[in-house]
Every structure is written in structure tokens, then in C-alpha cells.
Amino acid sequence: MATLAIRNVTKNYGDLEVLRGINIDADDGEFLVLLGPSGCGKSTLLNAIAGLEAISGGDILIDGSIVTGLEPRERDIAMVFQSYALYPTMSVRKNIEFGMRVRGVPPGERRAAVEKVAQTLQLSSLLDRKPSQLSGGQRQRVAMGRALVREPKVFLFDEPLSNLDAKLRIEMRAEIKRLHQNLETTIVYVTHDQIEAMTLATKVVVMRGGVVQQVGRPQDIYDRPANLYVAGFIGSPPMNFIPADLTVEGERIQARIARNGAAPVAIDVGPITADRAVLAGREVILGVRPEALTEAGEAVRPGKVAIDATIEILEPTGADTFAVISLGGAAVTARCHPRAFHSRGPARFELDTASVLIFDPGSERRID
Amino acid sequence: MNAVDSAHLGARPRTALPTTQQRSDGFAIAGRIAIYATLIAFALFFLAPLVVMLVTSLKPADEIRSGTFLALPVAPTLEAWSKAWTSACVGVNCIGVAPFYLNTFLITVPATVLSTLIGAINGYALTQVEFRGSRFIYGLLMLGCFTPYQGVMIPVARTLGFLDLAGSLSGLVLIHTIYGVCFTTMFFRNYFLDVPKELTRAARVDGAGFFQIFFAIMLPMSLPIMVVTVIWQFTSIWNDFLFGVAFTTGENAPIMVALNNIVNSSTGEREYNVDMAAALLAALPTIVIYVLAGKYFIRGLMAGSVKG
Numbered sequence: 149m150a151t152l153a154i155r156n157v158t159k160n161y162g163d164l165e166v167l168r169g170i171n172i173d174a175d176d177g178e179f180l181v182l183l184g185p186s187g188c189g190k191s192t193l194l195n196a197i198a199g200l201e202a203i204s205g206g207d208i209l210i211d212g213s214i215v216t217g218l219e220p221r222e223r224d225i226a227m228v229f230q231s232y233a234l235y236p237t238m239s240v241r242k243n244i245e246f247g248m249r250v251r252g253v254p255p256g257e258r259r260a261a262v263e264k265v266a267q268t269l270q271l272s273s274l275l276d277r278k279p280s281q282l283s284g285g286q287r288q289r290v291a292m293g294r295a296l297v298r299e300p301k302v303f304l305f306d307e308p309l310s311n312l313d314a315k316l317r318i319e320m321r322a323e324i325k326r327l328h329q330n331l332e333t334t335i336v337y338v339t340h341d342q343i344e345a346m347t348l349a350t351k352v353v354v355m356r357g358g359v360v361q362q363v364g365r366p367q368d369i370y371d372r373p374a375n376l377y378v379a380g381f382i383g384s385p386p387m388n389f390i391p392a393d394l395t396v397e398g399e400r401i402q403a404r405i406a407r408n409g410a411a412p413v414a415i416d417v418g419p420i421t422a423d424r425a426v427l428a429g430r431e432v433i434l435g436v437r438p439e440a441l442t443e444a445g446e447a448v449r450p451g452k453v454a455i456d457a458t459i460e461i462l463e464p465t466g467a468d469t470f471a472v473i474s475l476g477g478a479a480v481t482a483r484c485h486p487r488a489f490h491s492r493g494p495a496r497f498e499l500d501t502a503s504v505l506i507f508d509p510g511s512e513r514r515i516d
Numbered sequence: 517m518n519a520v521d522s523a524h525l526g527a528r529p530r531t532a533l534p535t536t537q538q539r540s541d542g543f544a545i546a547g548r549i550a551i552y553a554t555l556i557a558f559a560l561f562f563l564a565p566l567v568v569m570l571v572t573s574l575k576p577a578d579e580i581r582s583g584t585f586l587a588l589p590v591a592p593t594l595e596a597w598s599k600a601w602t603s604a605c606v607g608v609n610c611i612g613v614a615p616f617y618l619n620t621f622l623i624t625v626p627a628t629v630l631s632t633l634i635g636a637i638n639g640y641a642l643t644q645v646e647f648r649g650s651r652f653i654y655g656l657l658m659l660g661c662f663t664p665y666q667g668v669m670i671p672v673a674r675t676l677g678f679l680d681l682a683g684s685l686s687g688l689v690l691i692h693t694i695y696g697v698c699f700t701t702m703f704f705r706n707y708f709l710d711v712p713k714e715l716t717r718a719a720r721v722d723g724a725g726f727f728q729i730f731f732a733i734m735l736p737m738s739l740p741i742m743v744v745t746v747i748w749q750f751t752s753i754w755n756d757f758l759f760g761v762a763f764t765t766g767e768n769a770p771i772m773v774a775l776n777n778i779v780n781s782s783t784g785e786r787e788y789n790v791d792m793a794a795a796l797l798a799a800l801p802t803i804v805i806y807v808l809a810g811k812y813f814i815r816g817l818m819a820g821s822v823k824g
Contacts (some may be wrong), residue, residue, distance in 0.1 A: 200717050221723035233718035237736035246732070247722035294722070 150211035150224075150301035150334050151176050152197070157206035159192055159358075166192050168358045170206070174351065177332045183345040183381075184355035190338045191306060193355075197336060198304050199223050210301055221250075226295035227304040230311065232287045234279040234294075240266075241275040244293045265297045268327075285316045292327070305337040309344065321347060342382050346370065354378045372505070376512040379435050379505070385483075387505075388436040390476040394506070396420060396428045403434055403506070405476040413475075415453050415501050423515045427508060432515070435505035438470065438481045443488035444498040452498040459492045473497070573597060573792035580788050596789035600797060604790050606777045607766075613794050615767065616774035620754060622685050623770055627692035628749040634693070635700020635745060640734045642701070643708040644716040645726070654705060660698030665758050676763060683765050691763070692753045700745045707741035708734065743812035751802045771798045 152174040159167040167189045174180040182190040195201040197208055199220040207216050215223045226247075234243050244265060245258045253261075266272045269289045279287055288308060295303055308324070309317045325348055328335055339345055345352050346366045354361040354369065354377075362374040373379035379387045392403040392415075401424050405413040415434075417424075441455075448454045457473035464470075464486060471482045471489055482497050489495060506515045568585055573596050575589040583590075602612040641647075642654050672691055673682070681687030711734070719729045735742075760770040769777070775798045779791050 195717075198717075198721060200720065220717075220721045225721065227718065227721045229714040229718055231712055231714050233712065233714035235715065235719070235733050237733070246719070246724070250723045250728060294718075298722075 151209075152178070152180070152302055152334055152336065153207075153209040153212075154193070154197070155207045155209065157193070157196060157208065158204045159189070159196065159201070160204045166358050167196070167203070170358075170360055172353055172360065172363060174334055174336070177334055179328050179335045179337065179348055179350045181345040181349035181352050182336065182338045182355060183340070183342060183352055184361075185340055185381075187357075188355040189358040190340075190355050194227075194304055194306055194336060194338045197302070198225055198227050224301040225304055226298040226300040226302075228291045228295050228306065228308045230307040232279075232291040232311075234287060234290055236279055239276050239278055240271060240282070240290050240293075243279065243290055244271075244275075244297050247294070247298055261297050265293045268296065269293050284312050285320060288312060288320055289323075292324075296327075296331075301334065303333055303335045305335065307338055307340070309339075310341070324348060342384070346382070354381060356381075371503075372514065373435070374514055376433065376435075376507050379507070379514070383437060385438050385470060385481050388434075388438065388441070388475075388478065388480045389507075390434045390436060390478050390480060391431055391509075392434045392476060394424065394427050394430060394432050396425070401425075401428070403432070403504070405434070407476070408474075410456075413453060413455055413499075415499065415504060417501060417504055417506060421516060424506065427506070427515060431509065433507040433509050434476075435507055435514070436480070436499065437503060438483040440500040440503040441480065441482035441497055442500075443471075443482070443484045444496040448498055451500060451502055453501055455497045455499055456494065457497060458494050459489060462489060462492060471495070471497075569792045569796055573600075573789050573796055575789055577785070577787065577789060596787070597793040597797070599787075600778070600790045600793035604778050604787075604794060605781050606769075606774050607781050609767075613771060613774055613778070613797055616769055616771045617797070619685060619768060620771040623688045623692065624750055624753045627689045627696065627753050628746055630689070630693045631696030631700050631749050632742060632745045634697050635702075636704045636735060636738060636742070637730060638697065638701040639704025639706075639708045640730050641726075642705045643711070644713065644729075644734070654701075657698050657701050660695070661702060665695075669758075669762055672759075673763065683763065683768060685764075685768055687763055688759060688770065691759055692749075692756065696749050696753070699748060703741050703745045703748070704738060707738055711737065740812055743809050747805055747809055750805055754802055 152172075154170050154172040157167055157170040158165070170189075170193060172180070182193060184190045192201060196203045199215065199218055199222075203216065207214050209215065210223060210225075220227075235246060238246065241262055244262050245253075248258045248261065262275070263272070266275055269292060271286070271289055271293055274282065274286060274290075279290065282290065288311075291308070305324075309320055312320060321344060324337075328348075337344075337348060349366050351363065352366050352369050353363050356377055362369055362378045364372075369378060370382055373382060373387075376389065380389070390405055392405045395402050395404060397416075400419055401417050401421075403415045403417050405415070407413060444452075444454050455473075455475065457475060459471045459473055460479070461472040462469060463472070466486065468483050469486045469489060471484050473480050473482060473495075484497075507513065508515050571588060572580060572585060574592040574594070575583075576591060576593055576595065579590060600612060601614050603610050604612050606613070606616070638657070642650050676682045676687045676691070679687070679690075681690060715733065716729055719733055724732065755772060756770065757772040757776070760773040761776070764770065764773065775794055778794050
């Protein structure tokens with residue numbers, strides 16, 4: 149149970165800057181997810197928090213005290229590794245109690261702690277097996293048990309689910325979430341999978357090229373991504389980016405999407421703001437989530453704009469059917485009811501104007 | 517013929533034409549015979565000296581004089597073996613190879629254990645601990661593998677003299693350990709190269725230090741390569757002649773030097789049967805160790821060469 153603070157942390161390998169001035173705060177009991185593509189520095193940051201890699205600048209604080217120069221064992225952390233890193237010659241029991249043996253915990257206490265963790269993770273029947281005799285999911289649980297038995301201030305997870313098959317991954321994801329809800333311990337979790345980030349996190353940190361792009365609650369990041377990168381990274385299928393022109397109409401701002409051989413689509417995007425006024429008369433990029441664009445009913449509802457378009461591709465997924473249309477020169481995905489369309493061809497869609505985001509193509513930032 | 521054909525057809529897909537089938541079978545059998553013939557011929561060729569040694573060692577002296585050296589003994593006897601063990605003359609002392617056997621164990625076992633252990637620590641440090649200049653140090657160690665014994669004789673002699681170890685068994689243990697570390701380090705380093713770094717990291721998070729990680733995790737993992745290293749070190753130290761003859765005298769000589777002295781200190785008639793028995797006794801420990809641990813040897817040599 150502890151807070152975690154990362155203050156201006158930098159990391160260089162020679163001339164290569166891997167982390168550039170990272171600042172993150174995690175409250176007690178936070179489930180912090182570091183999210184980004186491979187090479188974005190998220191694993192380096194996790195190793196720096198663990199004390200496995202030295203940082204070039206800045207400070208890391210656990211529970212308010214600086215741990216920057218401390219060895220991993222002095223930081224009161226536990227870590228679950230991507231490859232599980234189970235000790236191959238030791239039984240499951242020995243794996244789980246290795247840390248306690250190193251710290252000189254008496255055998256009786258060790259046994260009790262192992263039993264308790266084994267029960268929590270349903271490992272009791274596997275305690276005398278070697279890691280090579282376990283399935284992927286079981287190994288994963290042993291790795292978690294090894295971390296859990298320590299009762300650390302902060303748990304660190306390094307892409308713990310990426311070696312599991314899809315079904316097991318969803319099961320283990322739920323198990324980790326349940327674990328966090330029961331333990332209420334601070335967790336730092338690294339992943340490149342935005343679904344994992346959305347489902348697990350209380351706070352998501354989106355990283356790219358060693359720079360934090362956005363920090364926030366999962367829903368906030370989904371609804372109000374700070375820039376084009378975050379907007380495109382979070383969400384599946386990804387957010388649609390549609391070029392449009394911004395104009396001032398009286399007291400309000402209007403976005404116009406040009407169309408080939410048809411009248412442009414005009415969208416009322418709200419009252420004039422100072423930031424948006426600057427962009428008036430220029431080309432911007434509209435961010436539209438697929439669910440903001442759906443099939444139109446008999447009449448266009450308030451707050452919606454009708455768009456007539458030709459369906460180029462239909463992708464049924466069972467729960468939804470995705471229709472790909474061409475809009476403003478971009479291929480745009482609409483999330484429709486599975487029974488709305490059965491074949492390609494002309495159709496009418498409606499766009500929820502309130503959820504349309506505006507991005508500056510120069511700075512790539514969201515403009516409110 | 518018909519029976520054979522129908523048996524074939526029963527076992528194989530019917531699409532194959534019988535004639536082609538027969539021809540390729542003929543070729544396969546001929547090829548097999550050629551392979552076995554070659555292998556047996558080579559095996560006989562390489563085993564012949566051993567057979568001669570064994571046969572000769574079991575013959576009484578007059579049988580050696582009268583018969584050919586390939587003839588089997590008419591009245592086999594272990595007399596030559598017992599003489600070689602207890603009373604053959606090594607130089608002027610007629611005490612057999614037994615005391616020199618003990619010498620060689622006293623040299624080989626500590627030197628093997630020490631060099632294997634140091635090699636394991638080196639290999640672990642060179643692969644799992646990141647430090648500046650690790651590649652350079654490994655390069656220097658590799659240089660040791662290519663340095664011929666003859667090139668370091670005089671420096672070694674000076675060093676042993678300086679350490680007051682000249683002529684002693686401990687002196688030989690020291691040289692063999694130092695010389696062996698280059699090879700053992702190479703073996704262990706290449707083995708540990710394939711061990712994921714996360715294992716060491718996990719142990720560090722668990723609170724283990726350098727030597728705790730080494731003894732609790734790395735060493736137990738390295739059993740296959742340890743067997744290879746032990747066999748390698750044991751045989752090369754056991755079979756060493758040059759260091760033994762150069763740096764020991766008289767009763768401290770290792771077995772290979774004693775064997776040489778037995779063969780060279782014949783007065784009057786040459787006792788081939790005793791020479792052969794002594795030579796076989798000298799070779800016995802290395803043969804035993806290969807037979808016992810041979811399968812680990814091959815497995816260990818292959819380990820790390822193919823990424824799984």
C-alpha cells in the first residue's frame with residue numbers, strides 16, 4: 149500500500165534518449181497502466197521503478213521517500229515478468245518461497261505464507277511440480293504467487309499476459325483485476341494492449357518515444373484523447389480521422405467535410421472558443437469514433453447529422469457490423485447494428501455531432 | 517516373391533509401382549550394407565590397438581616372445597596387471613603405478629573442481645551481470661585457450677619457484693586450474709548466454725545477491741554443461757604429460773610421467789605385458805568417466821548451439 153511518484157525521470161543510452169522527462173503520480177491503491185508500442189520506453193520505466201536499471205536523471209519516490217539509488221530488494225516491490233522467469237530447477241513451492249528464504253524468514257512462517265498464496269491462486273495441488281511441468285497459465289499464476297507472497301508496497305507487471313493464448317489472456321486479465329480489487333495494492337502494469345489498459349487501469353499513461361502523451365482515467369483518455377497519436381492508439385477499430393474545413397457561422401463553429409460530386413457535410417461542433425477561433429478558415433482533422441457514426445433511422449434525431457454514402461465494405465462481428473464508407477477522402481468506419489445492412493451499396497448514416505473532436509493537423513493536439 | 521510383394525502392398529500406398537519399389541529397396545539394402553561395412557571396418561581399425569594392448573597384458577612373458585601379437589593368450593593371467601600395479605620399476609623405485617595413481621587423483625580432482633567452479637562463476641558474471649569491458653575480458657580469457665603449453669613453461673616455472681610450489685602436487689593443481697579456467701569459462705559463458713536475463717532480475721527483486729543467485733539458481737541449472745566441463749577437465753588433466761614431467765620429480769610425478777618411466781626403465785628384457793597393463797590402468801579413469809557421463813557430454817556440447 150503506497151503512493152508512487154516519478155519526477156522528471158530521464159534515461160539515456162549514450163546519445164539515445166529512452167525516457168525524456170517522465171512525470172507520473174499514482175495514488176495509494178492505483179492500478180497504473182503504462183501503455184505504448186514496443187520501444188516507447190514503458191518497460192525501461194518499469195525496470196527503473198524496480199531498480200533493475202539505473203536512471204540518468206530525476207527521482208522515483210515510493211510512499212514519499214526517494215528510492216532512486218536503492219537496490220531492488222530495498223524498494224519493497226515485487227515484479228511479474230513477461231517470460232515469468234520462474235527458477236527452472238526449483239519446485240513451485242521453492243519458487244514462491246525463494247525470496248523469503250533469502251530474507252531469512254523462518255520455515256514455519258514461509259510454509260504458512262506459501263499455503264495462503266497457493267490457495268488464493270489455486271496452486272495448492274501444484275506446489276511440488278517443476279515449472280517445466282506446468283501450462284502457460286499455471287506458470288503465470290506461479291509468477292504472480294511469487295510476487296504476491298511478498299506483500300509489497302508496489303506490484304510491477306511487465307506484459308504478464310502477452311505469452312498466453314487469447315482465451316487464457318481474458319481469464320487471467322479478470323483474475324488480475326479481482327486480485328487488485330481484493331488487495332487494493334498499488335500496481336504498475338506495462339502493456340502494449342489497449343484493451344488490457346482500458347479494462348484494468350484506474351489510470352492510464354500513454355507513452356511514445358520516451359515521452360508521456362497523456363495521463364488519465366481510461367474513459368477520459370478514450371473520450372478526450374490529447375492528440376492524434378493517443379486518439380489513434382486507443383480504441384478498436386481505431387478512431388476515424390476526417391479532413392474538414394473549420395468556419396465560423398455566427399456564434400458557432402462549423403466543420404465542413406468536402407465530398408466528391410456532392411454537397412459538403414456541414415457539422416455544428418459547438419460555440420466559438422478562443423482556441424478554435426484561431427483555426428477558423430483552416431483545414432483541421434475531425435476525430436470520429438466508429439460508434440458516433442451509425443445507421444440512420446426514419447428521421448434524423450436531434451444532435452445528429454445525416455450522411456448519405458456508399459458502403460464499400462461490410463464487416464460483421466456478431467455484436468456489431470462495421471461499415472466502411474468514403475468520407476472527405478478518408479476511409480471511415482461506422483459501427484452499425486448487425487441487422488442494419490446486409491449488402492454493400494448506398495445507405496444513410498447519422499453522425500453524433502457532440503462527440504466529434506477537432507485536431508490541429510500542425511501540432512496534432514486536440515483543440516477544444 | 518509374390519508373398520513379399522503383397523506384404524509390401526499391404527504396408528505401403530498402392531500407387532507406388534512394384535518395379536520401382538523393388539529397385540529402390542535393392543538400392544536401400546545395398547547402401548545399408550555399405551554403410552555398416554564401412555563403420556565396422558573403421559571400428560575394427562580404431563579398436564585394434566586396444567585389443568592388442570588388452571591381449572598382450574594378459575599373456576605371460578614367454579607367450580609374447582613366441583606368438584604373434586594378435587594371437588589370443590593360451591594361458592591368460594593377471595600377473596602383469598598385478599605387477600604393473602604394485603611392483604613395476606618406475607625409474608629406480610620398483611613400486612608400481614599405485615602411488616602415482618593417488619598423486620594424479622590428488623592433482624586432477626581439486627584442479628577439476630576448482631577450474632569448473634571458477635569457470636561457472638566467470639561464465640555467469642560475463643553473461644548475466646552487465647559491466648563495462650566484459651567482452652574485452654572474455655577476449656583475453658579466450659586468448660588463454662590458444663596459448664600452447666610449451667610457450668609458458670619458463671614463466672610457469674618461475675612463478676612456481678616464486679610461490680615455493682616447485683615440484684609439489686599443489687603447484688600442478690594451480691597450473692592446471694589456471695590453464696583450465698579459459699576453457700571452463702568458455703563452456704559456461706556460452707551456456708549461460710541462452711539463459712534469459714529476466715531470471716537474474718527476478719532473483720534480484722527477490723532480494724538475492726550475486727553469489728546467492730549463482731549458487732541457488734545458475735549452478736543447479738548448469739548441470740549439462742558442468743558434466744561436459746568436468747569430463748573435459750578431468751581427461752585433459754589426467755592425460756597431461758608435459759606439465760607433469762616439467763614441474764614434478766620422483767614420487768610426486770603424475771601417472772603419465774610414471775607410465776613413461778616404467779616403459780623407459782626396463783633392465784634386460786622388455787616386459788611388454790607389464791607396459792600394456794600399466795598403460796591400460798593409466799587410461800582406465802578417463803574411459804570410465806566417458807562411459808558413465810558420455811550421454812551428458814554430447815547433450816551438453818549441443819546445448820546452446822541450437823536456439824530452441
